[in-house]
Amino acid sequence: AQKVTQAQTEISVVEKEDVTLDCVYETRDTTYYLFWYKQPPSGELVFLIRRNSFDEQNEISGRYSWNFQKSTSSFNFTITASQVVDSAVYFCALRRRNQGGKLIFGQGTELSVKP
Amino acid sequence: GAGVSQTPSNKVTEKGKYVELRCDPISGHTALYWYRQSLGQGPEFLIYFQGTGAADDSGLPNDRFFAVRPEGSVSTLKIQRTERGDSAVYLCASSLAGTGNTGELFFGEGSRLTVL
Numbered sequence: 001a002q003k004v005t006q007a008q009t010e011i012s013v014v015e016k017e018d019v020t021l022d023c024v025y026e027t028r029d030t031t032y033y034l035f036w037y038k039q040p041p042s043g044e045l046v047f048l049i050r051r052n053s054f055d056e057q058n059e060i061s062g063r064y065s066w067n068f069q070k071s072t073s074s075f076n077f078t079i080t081a082s083q084v085v086d087s088a089v090y091f092c093a094l095r096r097r098n099q100g101g102k103l104i105f106g107q108g109t110e111l112s113v114k115p
Numbered sequence: 116g117a118g119v120s121q122t123p124s125n126k127v128t129e130k131g132k133y134v135e136l137r138c139d140p141i142s143g144h145t146a147l148y149w150y151r152q153s154l155g156q157g158p159e160f161l162i163y164f165q166g167t168g169a170a171d172d173s174g175l176p177n178d179r180f181f182a183v184r185p186e187g188s189v190s191t192l193k194i195q196r197t198e199r200g201d202s203a204v205y206l207c208a209s210s211l212a213g214t215g216n217t218g219e220l221f222f223g224e225g226s227r228l229t230v231l
Contacts, residue, residue: 045222105157
């Protein structure tokens with residue numbers, strides 16, 4: 001069975017703090033894809049990153065970075081120097097090979113960044 | 116339009132009634148997806164269209180739920196004999212053919228359905 005677990009339901013930080021959002025996944029597939037999406041209060045999900053199972057390189061994009069570790073089945077997301085605009089619900093998701101847009105989402109982590 | 120448009124943004128109905136939710140995807144996007152998001156949960160896949168046909172409807176919870184996309188653009192999600200458990204935000208997403216495989220879906224703001 002495929003499953004994504006985001007154990008942190010809510011996180012609250014003060015602006016400029018670094019924060020890491022955890023994601024643990026379960027799959028028996030050897031080929032799969034992992035994603036992070038951001039859901040601001042307006043409701044629409046915004047794509048942040050995709051990583052395939054054969055690429056364990058960490059990625060950095062501005063203040064965002066992602067740490068993919070197959071050995072622990074984790075795909076964690078770090079925001080450096082957080083800002084109030086980062087406040088949102090963040091979802092980690094898993095997709096099986098050849099399943100198009102059928103994503104399996106975690107329960108989400110609500111991040112609140114206070115000024 | 117610039118993004119995925121969903122109407123209505125809010126719908127309140129009574130148990131047992133019929134409901135239609137509409138999704139207008141980004142122009143040129145051939146793939147369209149419906150997801151359902153209950154309060155405090157992540158979105159759950161319902162159905163995926165490639166063009167006019169449903170490529171995968173494995174997420175539809177039961178036969179009260181049905182979706183169509185007759186001309187390969189606008190899609191309608193139809194719910195018959197609504198139940199209180201159907202209350203959720205229904206999200207629509209679209210993607211260019213093939214890029215859906217990258218997982219980069221473009222989501223609308225959702226239709227919030229409340230069944231009293």
